[in-house]
Amino acid sequence: MNIKKSAFILIAVLLFVSLLSACSSSNNNKPAGNAEPSPSNSPSGETTAPADTAEPVKISFWHIYSDGPMKTLMDQLLADFQKEHKNITVDQLGVNFFDYWTKLSTAMAAGSGPDLALNDTSTLPSRAKSGAILNVDSFIEKDGVNLADFFPVLVDKMKYDGKMFGMPNDTDVRVLYYNKKMFKDAGLDPNKPPANWDELEQYADKLTKWNDKKMLDVIGFSPSIGNLHLWTMAWANGGGFWDDQGKPTFNKPENVEALTWMKKIQDKYGVKAMSAFNSQASALGFSPFIAGKAAMVVDVNNLYQDIKTRAPDMEFGIAPIPYTKTPASWSAGFDLELVNNKDDKRAAAAWELMKYLTSADVQVKIHEASGSLVSNVKAAQDPKFMNDENWKMIVDQMKVSRFIEYVEAMPSWHGNLDPVEQSVLNSGKDPQKALDEAQKNAENALANFGKTQ
Template identity: 35%
Template sequence: MLVLILALSVVLAACAGEPKTKTTTTGKSEGNDSEPGKEKVVLDFWTFWGSETRKPIIEKIIEDFNSSQDEIEVKHTYLPWGDIWTKALAAGAAGNPPDVIINDINTVAQRADKKQNTNLSEYINKEQGFEERFYPHLWSPMLHDGDAYALPFNTDTYMLFWNKEVFKEAGLDPEQPPKTWAELEEFARKIDKKNGNKYERIGFLPRHGAGHNLWMLNADGKSYWDYDANKPTINQPTDVETLEWIKDYESHYGQKVINSFTAEFGSETANPFIAGKIGMFINPGTFYTQIRDYGDGMEFGIAPMPEREAGSGNTTWGGGFVAEIPYGAKNPEASWEFLKYLTGPEAQEYWAVKNFDNVANIEGAEAAAQSSELTEEGRATYDATVDNLKNTVLTPNPIEAPDYTTLIDPEVEKALLGDQSPKDALDKAQKAVEKLIESNK
């Protein structure tokens, strides 16, 4: 019996010396390698970044955060674009949401209104001048009833690209892009190249690379929604004039020609701009990576969108993504610490340089524009996109009518096809959205 007691004592002593285990947010138990007696908080971070390019970048940021301290461990969960937010809602309803998630920048207030994300004001208020770390136009969509419910992560900005070699061939100064819509049209006509009745090259097409709504925004700096008055402003005179301009512009070529060019639009070498089949192109600044990788030394320029007329402004649009703490997350304090790192200058600069992606943190963005990891051409292009953020606005989905643009697009398409006038199209869209708002009440 004495031998048995001694043996049990040895076993118990050995067990007492083993590291304690902990239950993670995913229900798994792990050993504790932080300071003695203190368990790490394990966070589950959901993203849709699973590509060969982006997955290693986000996982390196996570690794750097995990190495920077010994209290929190972040684990990455990749879910496909079509699944991530549906599964997040289901997980939240089941009481087991992810700890941090990447989400759409234009729908933060909608999720806040439905109590799907966490109010961050108590954490932000402890950080002096916190919101000043981000571009102002990216901070305002974070707010719902005056409080922030997310932190901006990345964004983009639509700009004009032009082919300098094509400009030279057309007798245009390759260093001087068009400044106004009138110049844009003038330059395009000079770049147009026909062989008989067939266009071998087109100067520019307004809706390729950009949609009609971008031109409405560019025209007077206003979108289809007045955010101050909180109401739709779809059929304003400037919008009608803009739609008439697009219609007249496209009628010069005809729908058959435009459709044939549309069929050729794709990615990489299939892009007509890279192939030299169109001289000017509106796209986010990140389009540079396609030129870099597939343009075979193409000479190009990048500039703000032309103004409707001199002095009307170079307003353009951007989208992007945010980092959020889903409502009901088990460790919001730890999640906040990771959010701060994820949107801080070090992580933001790394993401920007490796992805050639515009980021929300001002210090991180400006550092990326000077990074020695980019080529001279890359630095100049990235710097142009950073500078263009001052012209960029976002169009968050209004809570009163989150899908209101789906009522506008069909009417606009009918106008461009000649089935109704631009004014009738926008008048109908205005009434349809007003009816939707009323029904949503």
């Protein structure tokens, strides 16, 4: 996974949220293809499974697995599914990640979307509110699906107005990776990673190596490398960007403290040395941690798979993100949703496929093929995986992980925070001033949104 891929997922998907919401309302009563609207489809997006599901039915399923091991596995999984459900034919379409979101949003807005779609969990509320996707509570109840089998934070993110609008498929989580050999060489205990910000700073100082040209050979730790963002550090400091009433708290003292600490660490290296290091790191095409150029980095669990592929002999460990007040991590993820195509038979068949793909046995296979953190807890915690102490640490962080809040008035608020962070870390802007400006912008966004309601 690219260093900032998860942030890109959120931003890329949010670009078409407003288009989808606007268009779906005008197409909400229009049947897909030649299908007639069914009276059991309510305006709220609820659907009731038809009594007769043995009739032949063809459904479409869109996803991002266009090549590689997951494409091979998906082909096999769908073949197995169709053997078990002889009346259901699945027409799948795998589109590469970067083209998928535009294709899916355009199709859904036009009323020609697939019956089952892999989608971005963070933006689910917009589709649920517009009626673009179906509430699956009746299916869950009918089949006795136990939502306790899935990570609680993921189940929570699948709900809108108290109702489930799909099933979680897979997620990610941020953790601290540290190079054990470098720890030993620096006189640090390789079995005692930093637990708080003071220790993180002290360890980083000992692990950083400069060359005779005053350039960085090895960086101990930098908040700008990997997949660490201001919101994660703010959460770890007891901060946050929205209160319980949905009002912005961007310049909350805990947030300012977090950004100030990040600037303090970054300033130790200087703009010139940091710029040169980033240029070299970008040219690698993979994480500088794998290349032995960074002793510690906060990154997604996908980095673990990259390490096993590119540096299988590396001595490293995985630990929670160091914190001051509150253990915290950040997750994003994909889910499976039933697109509201006004056809109960296709919806019922698509539900069968959704239920199959999120079952424990299938999700074990998905993890084996991709290394991803699957949503089904039984699969993620399968004993054959949990024997790996690093994987166990990754799974354990789901207990403290959070998703970015979805704010209808400002769905890309987190994307707006990245340039604020960069202005402080790279351009020396005062953290308090930067977050005061971000607070004002958020307040203006909410005020402008209120005028449109």
